[in-house]
Amino acid sequence: MSEITSSIPLQINPDLQEERDKASFNVTELTHIIYGGIEKTKKRKRLEKLLFSDPFFQEYQNVRAFGSRSEYYAASVKKSTKIFKLRRQHKWTDEEYETVLDICHDDLALTLHHTMFIPALERLATEDQKSKWLTLAKQYKIIGTYAQTELGHGTYLQGLETTATYDPQTREFVMNTPTLSAMKWWPGSLGKSSNHALVLATLIISGKKYGMHPFLVQLRSMDDHKVLPGVRVGDIGAKMGGNSVDNGYLILDNVRIPRNNMLMKNAQVSPDGKFVTRGPSKANYATMMLIRVQICTMAYQVVSSGATIGIRYSAVRRQSKLDPQDREPKILEYQTQQYKIFPGLAMSYAFLFASRSLTRKYEEAFAEIQRGDFKSLPELHCLSSGLKSFCSEHSVRQVEIIRQSCGGHGYLNAAGLGMLVNAAAPMITVEGENTVMYLQLARYILKRFAGAMSGQQLDGSTSYLSMDPATYVCPVMSETDCRNLTALCDIYRYRSYMTVCRVARQVQHDMESDMPQHVAINKNLVDLVRAAKAHSYYIVVKDFVEGVDALVASAPVIKVLRTLCCFYAAHGIAEYSGDFLESEAVGLHQLKWIKNLQVSLLGEIRPDAVALVDAFDYHDITLSSALGCYDGNAYERLFKSTENDPMNKEEVHPSYYQYLKPFMEEMNKSKL
Numbered sequence: 001m002s003e004i005t006s007s008i009p010l011q012i013n014p015d016l017q018e019e020r021d022k023a024s025f026n027v028t029e030l031t032h033i034i035y036g037g038i039e040k041t042k043k044r045k046r047l048e049k050l051l052f053s054d055p056f057f058q059e060y061q062n063v064r065a066f067g068s069r070s071e072y073y074a075a076s077v078k079k080s081t082k083i084f085k086l087r088r089q090h091k092w093t094d095e096e097y098e099t100v101l102d103i104c105h106d107d108l109a110l111t112l113h114h115t116m117f118i119p120a121l122e123r124l125a126t127e128d129q130k131s132k133w134l135t136l137a138k139q140y141k142i143i144g145t146y147a148q149t150e151l152g153h154g155t156y157l158q159g160l161e162t163t164a165t166y167d168p169q170t171r172e173f174v175m176n177t178p179t180l181s182a183m184k185w186w187p188g189s190l191g192k193s194s195n196h197a198l199v200l201a202t203l204i205i206s207g208k209k210y211g212m213h214p215f216l217v218q219l220r221s222m223d224d225h226k227v228l229p230g231v232r233v234g235d236i237g238a239k240m241g242g243n244s245v246d247n248g249y250l251i252l253d254n255v256r257i258p259r260n261n262m263l264m265k266n267a268q269v270s271p272d273g274k275f276v277t278r279g280p281s282k283a284n285y286a287t288m289m290l291i292r293v294q295i296c297t298m299a300y301q302v303v304s305s306g307a308t309i310g311i312r313y314s315a316v317r318r319q320s321k322l323d324p325q326d327r328e329p330k331i332l333e334y335q336t337q338q339y340k341i342f343p344g345l346a347m348s349y350a351f352l353f354a355s356r357s358l359t360r361k362y363e364e365a366f367a368e369i370q371r372g373d374f375k376s377l378p379e380l381h382c383l384s385s386g387l388k389s390f391c392s393e394h395s396v397r398q399v400e401i402i403r404q405s406c407g408g409h410g411y412l413n414a415a416g417l418g419m420l421v422n423a424a425a426p427m428i429t430v431e432g433e434n435t436v437m438y439l440q441l442a443r444y445i446l447k448r449f450a451g452a453m454s455g456q457q458l459d460g461s462t463s464y465l466s467m468d469p470a471t472y473v474c475p476v477m478s479e480t481d482c483r484n485l486t487a488l489c490d491i492y493r494y495r496s497y498m499t500v501c502r503v504a505r506q507v508q509h510d511m512e513s514d515m516p517q518h519v520a521i522n523k524n525l526v527d528l529v530r531a532a533k534a535h536s537y538y539i540v541v542k543d544f545v546e547g548v549d550a551l552v553a554s555a556p557v558i559k560v561l562r563t564l565c566c567f568y569a570a571h572g573i574a575e576y577s578g579d580f581l582e583s584e585a586v587g588l589h590q591l592k593w594i595k596n597l598q599v600s601l602l603g604e605i606r607p608d609a610v611a612l613v614d615a616f617d618y619h620d621i622t623l624s625s626a627l628g629c630y631d632g633n634a635y636e637r638l639f640k641s642t643e644n645d646p647m648n649k650e651e652v653h654p655s656y657y658q659y660l661k662p663f664m665e666e667m668n669k670s671k672l
C-alpha cells in the first residue's frame with residue numbers, strides 16, 4: 001500500500017504505446033490533413049506552447065472543476081483578458097485568434113464579444129459606423145454582446161417586443177422594454193461583463209412598425225462599469241453547463257441613443273425619419289448564419305474530443321475475461337465497446353469534412369453577398385440550418401454514449417466527458433432551436449421539390465430532387481458492393497428523395513382536401529423534420545465521400561479514411577433501417593449485408609483506433625480529462641485529481657463538528 005502515490009509516471013502506458021506501434025498509417029500526416037497543412041499544424045503548436053507555458057492555464061482547470069460559480073466566472077474573465085492581451089501583443093490574425101480559441105476549447109466569459117458582437121458589427125454596420133465602433137471593439141475599448149432573445153421569444157423573431165422608437169426632434173431612438181416578456185434574456189456576457197450591447201429591437205417611426213433592426217446601446221459606464229440610468233441588467237442564474245459565461249437579462253426604460261447607433265448597412269432611418277431598406281429582408285439575420293456554420297465545426301471538435309477520451313481510456317482499461325486462459329483484455333477488445341465508440345470516431349471525420357465543405361460554401365457566398373449579389377442566400381440559409389441541427393444533435397448524443405461507455409469513471413468530472421456533454425448541449429438550442437431550423441430546411445426542400453416537379457432544373461444541394469425515381473435500382477448487388485462509397489451515397493440520396501417526395505405529396509394532398517395551408521403543414525411537421533434530417537444525412541455522407549475522394553495523401557491514410565467513411569455510412573443505414581426499408585432505398589438482403597459489413601468494419605478499425613484519435617492532436621490541457629490523457633496513465637491522473645478537491649483539504653471536515661459528532665453522541669447516549 002505504501003507504494004501507492006499520486007505521482008504521474010514519466011513513461012507512456014505500455015497498453016497505449018502498443019496501440020501506437022501497430023498503427024497502419026502515419027499519424028502526423030493525418031494531423032496535417034486535419035489542420036490544413038504542415039504550416040498550420042506548426043503554427044497551432046507554437047500557439048499551444050505559448051499559451052500553456054503560463055501556469056494559469058493549468059490552474060484554470062482546477063477552478064473550473066472545483067471553484068464556485070463566481071470564482072469560475074472570475075477565472076474565465078481573467079482567461080479571456082489574458083488572451084485578448086496576448087492577441088494584441090503578438091498581433092495575431094483572426095485565423096490565429098480562432099486557433100487559440102479552439103485550443104482553449106472552452107466557453108469563455110467574453111467569447112461572445114469575438115464570436116458575435118464583432119461579426120455583427122462587420123455585417124450590419126455601414127463603413128462609417130465600422131470605422132468607429134468596429135475599431136473600438138477590435139481594440140477592446142468597448143466589450144459587447146448580441147442581445148436578441150427575449151424572455152417571451154427566442155425562435156420567433158417577428159414576435160420580439162423590445163422597441164426602438166425614433167424621435168425626429170432629438171434625432172434619437174428611445175429604447176424600451178414594454179413588458180416582462182420583452183426583457184432580453186439569455187445573451188452571453190450580458191449579465192456582468194459587457195459595457196455595450198447590440199440590441200435587436202422593433203423599429204417604430206411615427207407609430208408604424210418596420211421590423212427587427214440592430215441598435216448599439218451602452219449599458220455600463222466606461223469609468224467604473226456602473227449600470228447607466230434606465231438600464232437594468234444582471235445574470236440569469238446557474239445553467240447545466242457553460243457556467244463561466246454570464247448569460248444575462250436586460251431591461252431598458254426610455255434609454256435614448258443617437259440616430260447613428262442604429263446599424264444601418266441594410267436599412268436606414270434619415271434624420272427626418274424616413275425609412276429606406278437595401279437588400280433582402282433577412283439581411284439582418286446574417287450573423288446568425290455565420291454562427292450556425294461555426295456550430296458544425298464546434299460539433300466536430302466536441303465529438304472528436306469525446307472519441308479521443310473514450311478510445312484512449314478503453315485502450316488502457318482492462319476488465320473481465322474474454323479468453324479464460326489469458327489476462328483481462330482491454331475493454332476496447334469487446335465488440336460492444338467498439339460499437340459504442342467507433343460511431344463517434346467515424347462521425348468526427350464525417351463532421352470534419354462536412355463542416356469544411358460548409359465553411360467553404362459560406363465563404364464563397366459571403367464574398368458574393370459583400371458584392372451585393374444575394375442569389376446564394378436561400379441555399380446557404382437552408383444548408384446551414386440543416387447541418388447545424390444535424391451536427392449538434394448527433395455529436396451531443398454520441399458523446400453521451402461515449403461517456404456511458406467509460407463506466408463509473410465516465411461520470412466523474414475529472415473524466416471531462418460530463419462537462420463536455422453539458423457544455424455542448426446548448427448547440428442544439430442556440431442560433432435557432434434544431435426542430436425549428438430543420439423546418440426552415442424542409443420548407444426550402446418542399447419548394448425546390450415543387451420546382452423540380454414543374455420541370456425546373458435544380459442546382460446546389462437539392463439538385464438530386466430532379467431525379468427520376470423510376471430509374472433507381474439499389475446499387476448494392478452483393479456483399480462486396482457494400483464497400484462501394486458511391487453506392488452507399490446513392491442509397492442515402494434515394495432515401496432522402498423518397499422521404500421528401502412522400503411528405504410533399506401528403507402536404508399537397510391535405511391542401512387539396514381543403515385544409516388551410518398552416519393546418520396541412522402542422523399535420524405533417526414530424527415528417528417534414530424527418531425529410532430535413534434525411535437530406536442532411538445525405539449531405540454529410542456525400543461531403544465525407546467527396547472529401548476522401550479528393551484527398552491527396554498516402555495510400556494508408558486514404559485506406560483508413562475510406563474504411564471509416566464506409567463504416568459511417570453503413571452504421572447510419574443500420575441505425576435508421578426502418579426509414580431505408582420504407583423508402584425502398586435498400587431491400588432486406590442489402591440491409592443484412594450492410595449490417596454484417598458494419599460489424600466486420602469494427603474489427604478493421606480497431607487496430608488504428610488510437611492512432612485515429614491521436615491525429616486530432618489535442619493537448620492534454622485542451623482535453624482536460626484524466627481518462628483521455630496522451631500518456632494513458634488514467635488511474636494515476638484520476639488519483640492525482642483528488643489532490644485539488646477542496647473536500648480533501650482537512651482530514652476531518654467541519655461538518656463533522658457541526659452535525660455528525662453531535663448526532664453520533666446523541667445516538668450513543670440513546671437507549672432506543
Ligand SMILES: CCCCCCCCCCCCCCCCCCCCCC(=O)SCCNC(=O)CCNC(=O)[C@H](O)C(C)(C)COP(=O)(O)OP(=O)(O)OC[C@H]1O[C@@H](n2cnc3c(N)ncnc32)[C@H](O)[C@@H]1OP(=O)(O)O
Pocket residue numbers: 105106107116146148149154155156157158188242282285286288289291298301302305377378381416417419420423424425426427429430431432433436440443444622623624625
Ligand atoms: C473535455 C473538455 C473539452 C471541452 C470542449 C468544449 C468544446 C466546445 C463546446 C462548445 C459548445 C458551446 C456551445 C455553446 C453556445 C455558444 C454560444 C453561441 C451563442 C448563441 C447566440 C444566440 O443564440 S443568438 C440568437 C439566435 N437566435 C436565433 O437563431 C433565432 C432563430 N430564429 C430565426 O432565425 C427566425 O425566426 C426563423 C426561424 C429563421 C424564421 O424567420 P422569419 O419568421 O423571419 O422568417 P420565415 O420563417 O417566415 O421565412 C421567411 C423567408 O425568410 C427566409 N429566411 C429566414 N431566415 C433567413 C436567413 N437567415 N437568411 C436567409 N433567408 C432566411 C426563409 O427561408 C423564408 O424564405 P421563403 O419565403 O423564400 O420561403
Ligand SMILES: Cc1cc2nc3c(=O)[nH]c(=O)nc-3n(C[C@H](O)[C@H](O)[C@H](O)COP(=O)(O)OP(=O)(O)OC[C@H]3O[C@@H](n4cnc5c(N)ncnc54)[C@H](O)[C@@H]3O)c2cc1C
Pocket residue numbers: 112146147148149152153154155156185186187188242247426429430431432433434435436439
Ligand atoms: C447557452 C445559451 C446561450 C445563448 N446565447 C444567446 C445570445 O448570446 N444572444 C441571444 O440573443 N440569445 C442567446 N440564446 C438564446 C437562444 O438563441 C434561444 O434560446 C434559441 O434561439 C431558442 O429559442 P427559444 O428559447 O425561444 O426556444 P422555443 O422557441 O421556446 O423552443 C421551445 C420548443 O418549442 C418548439 N417550437 C418553437 N417554435 C416552433 C415552430 N415554429 N415550429 C415547431 N416547433 C416550435 C421548439 O422546437 C422547442 O421544442 C442563448 C441560449 C442558450 C441556451
